[in-house]
Amino acid sequence: MDRGTDAGTASGGGARNGAVAESVAAGRIPLAVIVVDREGLVSHWSRGARRLFGTPKEEAVGHAAVDLLPVSGALPEDDEITPYGAYAAYDGLGPDLEASLDGRLSYPAAGRARLSVPGRDRADVLWWAYPLVGPGQERLLVLAADADGARRDDADDAGDGDSEENAAVERIAPGFALHTDFPGAQDLARRLPEILPSMSVGESARIVGQVLELGYPVLEFSQNERVPVTPDWGVPRRTERKARRERAARAAASGEPLPPDLEDDGEDLEYAAVRERLEFLNEVSGRIGSSLDLSRTIVEVSKAVVPRFTDVAGTYLREQVVAGEGFPDGVPDTTTMWHRVAVEHTDEPGRWDDVVPVGEAMPFPAHTPFFQCMTTGEPVLVPRISEQMGHMIAAQFEKRDIRPLITGRSMLVVPLKARHVVLGFMILLRHPERVEFNDMDRVTGAELAARAGLVLDNARMYTYQESVAETLQDSMLPHIAPRMSGCDIATRYLPGTLLGRVGGDWFDSVKLPGSRTALVVGDVMGHGLNSAAMMGQLRTAVQTMAGLDLPPAQLLRNLDDLAQRLGEHYLATCLYAVYDPIASELQIANAGHIPPVLVRAEGGRSDLLDLPTGAPIGVGGVPFETVRVRVSPGDRLVMCTDGLVEVRGEDIGVGLATLCESAAHPAASMDDACDTIIRALAETFSKAGRGGRKDDVALLMARLGGIEPEDVATWGLAAEPIEVSRARDVVREQLYEWGLNSLADQADLMVGELVTNAVRHARSRRIELRLVRGDTLLCEVDDDDPTLPTLLSTGPYDEYGRGLRVVSRLAREWGTSRSASGKTVWFEMTLPRR
Known part of the structure; x- marks a missing residue:
């Protein structure tokens, strides 16, 4: 750092003012930037913090700041550090920052600390701390700098001939000043957002305003000189980088050594810019794709880019993608309908909702940048939306005037592609006050869209498979009449809550000769499309064999033989019962299924029927046995699959006991009785801390009325x-x-x-x-x-x-x-x- 004056001229009024003015431009030093939340945990850790303290970002974020920041107080007095080093904080506050990391800090504080650094005896750290207030939780902004570097830079400028001045430079401390004391406030306001965490324009301006209001960070020297501090770590603006590259190229062409300000300080700024964008892309990739739910994935993609990369993000998807249909064919045209599925922004709440509501579908004319993006599959960059383009875009929104929302903003339209097909696109807009999108942003946006498109396509394919499986299963589940000969029937089917929730549970009833009714409940093991297809085959086979009026045991025997011939590596449990309302008798056979519950009309007692368990369908070579059970008019038979009574980590006996108890509960109707059973089982597992039901459920209840x-x-x-x-x-x-x-x-x-x-x-x-x-x-x-x-x-x-x-x-x-x-x-x- 170059103060731009010496001790002799610093004492004069006009000379002092000139020194200060020159120091404004020279007072740029590398700053570490840390943000601490109300709980005292680090939420932001800049590259400068990594350099100064030696801790990587991934080891700092989320950890206690007091374990990472050596700012527990001022340096003790010794022979090398003058009493001025024990600097008391601004406005009478003590320098103990550690006590302020819990969010109780009301005023800015500053101090010095000694830091042990590998390869060096010690390092002196200067720090400034600012409390940041709302919206949201209170936070603490900490700026830190290497005091050794500041002294060394200033000592070089003072010259070797003045040893007294060199000694004076050793006495340096951080301090504060009103922003009106120095003409560098505008420079600080411009430079500070570059090293702050990526945020919206409004939040960045709010933080800068608080820093300026609480006190301009300065360096104070033993001569009572104060030099304003302007951050000089981070990625410079594009024009500055271009000028630096041109100066470096001219120096290389002439064979001259690089100027001091262009010498490599350990990290090339151009590479730093590229690496920062790669870090952003990696961070976004980690945030999206946590779910295969299409709507949730869309929200994740939108929130990942706002406000760090853009201020407004609108996502549009093709009609086939939203409907969960197959892969869209062909290149989009002016008739292609695009559904607006998400709008994320940093503007005031509700500003975009009425003009561009989520859920609206619309085509896009050929002269719009959106049509160009969707047909070429390449990003389209509009540095600033002119009034003419704003009017052209707004023309398709009928009576809603979108021009105030988009005119003057920078726009980037990126395609969401998968397997060379455009599934949708994102419209990214930046506020007029924010730097406009550039070529590097175009590349970043394209890469972001490519990753988002892949995630969306995975979600789309999963949604499509789920839709196919659900359609198949719904088509194969029967629509059972509520009244059969001599009995009333109520059923329930509930899909599971796991991924691949479509399963192989089914129920059925078949009219038999002699006014009898066959009642069936089965469960193909596993989930997904294959299980649903296998269920359809078995249900059809049961329907066919029931029409032959086979005894229950013989029917299960034939069903097991069929499963063997199908060659599918699936197992299924099945419970098959035949109710004879004239003889008041049940004939039941079991193939590895949980037993049914019989609720007696007289006394209301409910019991699990004691049946031979049998082996699941598909095992082969296992005999089945038919059991005859006498029943009375009004008795109820409850048959279900294990998804109702069994959850992981809980004994199935608990579920079966709850099933018996809830089945015996009186209800106004059969439907109410089914709902009572499902509700009781859900409450039992919830109280046990086992979470919600994961497997699908088939439930069949029959009131055995009999025939007089x-x-x-x-x-x-x-x-x-x-x-x-x-x-x-x-x-x-x-x-x-x-x-x-x-x-x-x-x-x-x-x-x-x-x-x-x-x-x-x-x-x-x-x-x-x-x-x-x-x-x-x-x-x-x-x-x-x-x-x-x-x-x-x-x-x-x-x-x-x-x-x-x-x-x-x-x-x-x-x-x-x-x-x-x-x-x-x-x-x-x-x-x-x-």
Whole structure:
């Protein structure tokens, strides 16, 4: 540092003023910049701090400042340091900065400290501390400098012939002065933001204003001279760097040595600028991509660049990307719709919301810089948005005037690309007061967009896969009727909360002959698209085999064989139950699934059914067993997958006990009962500190209402043509007894057709006719011929084939199914309103 005068001239008034004026430009010294938060932890650690204190940034940020800053007090007196070295802080404050790191500092403080540095005996550190007030938490700004370097620079300027003056230079201390005392305030206001943490223009100006208001940092010498301090560490402005390079080039061309101010001080400033941008990119890369959620990733990208790189960031994505569809095809054109998905800015809240609301979709004309970016896939730099360009851009916003928001600002439009396809773009704007974007910013923005585009594409692909899997799963989950013959059914399906939450849980119900209902719950192990696809295959197989009226154990045996033939390396658990409302009986078989809960209507007791566990589907070679359970009207059967009762780190017994308890709780409806169970399990695991549910859940509850004996009528018929007339008579008589006279004629006709077919095709003399009165009128005809009848195309002269066509026209619903002893043909009729 060069004070620009000597001791002799410093005592004169005019000479002193001239010395001070010359010292304003010469008082630039390297400064370390540290910011300490209210908790006393370092939140910013500049390169100058790394040089001065020897601690890397990654080891300083987030650590206690008192462990890193040797500023616990002034230096003690000794032979080398004069009493002036024990400088008392400005405004009567003590020099103990350590006591001020908890945020209680109300005034600026300054001091000196001794620092041990590897390779040197010691180093003297000068420091200044400023309290920074709002918005947000209070912080402490600390500026520090190497006192040895300041003395050495000044001693060189004083000359070798004046030893007394050299000794005087040793006596130096940090101090403060009002910014009106020196003409260097503007220089400080210009230079200080370059070494502060990257922040918005408003926050930077606010900090500079507080520093100037609290006291201009100065160096005080033993002659009572004061030299204002201007920071000289950081990356100079582009014009300054260019001038330095030109001077260095001229010196090299002439063979002259470099001027002292161009000599390498250990770190080339141009490389420092490049490294600073690389550090910024690495920091941004670490902040984005923490989630595969597309909307969250977009917010992360926007917040990563504001305010450090830009003041406004608007993100636009193509319509296909936002919709979670496949990869967009082709080059965008003027008809391509772009959705505004995020706007981040440092302006006052709400200023951008009405003019450019998030969620709006719009195309961009060919003459805009946005269209140029999206079609070329290259960044577009607009140093300043002129009034003409502002009017051109604002023209597409209809009645909203965007010109006040963009005119005069510097703009950089960067594409968000992946695999050479433009997924979207970001519009970056800087305030008019901030330095405009340059070529290096263009390169930085392109690299930033490339990394963001990759992260967005990963999120997009994951979202697309999730959408496909969810669509597949939703299409395969059945829409179960709330009322089956003799029972009411309620179901719930809840997707998991883990990544890949789509899984293989399913439930189903199948109508069986004899007014029976098959109830199924299964779980393919694993998550994702493959598990959902495997679930669809197994569910289809269960539907098909249930139609064959196989016993539960035999059905699981066949399902296990099928899984082996499919060759998929998947396992699945399955619980298959058949409810007979006439016999009031359940037949259940288990394949490695958690047992169901049976809630008794009498007494409200709930128990886990004791079933043979069996092995999961896909293991192979394991027998299954059918268990018969007597039930009563009003009993409820609860079947679910393990995602409801099991969480990691908790005994499954806790979940099963909660399931039994909550299932027995009275509820106004079946849906309310399902919700009560889910809510109770969630609260249990939450209280245990196990967090939320991670796996998907399938829940099926059936109220077993049964069918009263007086609502069932059964007749045995011989395989004789005369039995057709008898069948019509008994059906008509039974309908009259039930008060269903209006159905008699149509029922008489359809029963005659079914019994006629049974008589014609029965192998033995046993035919059974059954009427069941429930929500509908069900008629079933059983015979021992396994051949299922089908609808035939008949001509005007064909003698046979019209019976089933008549049934299909008159019945509400009809069908055929194989049974263990032959087949069943049935039809249903809607009961008249009462």
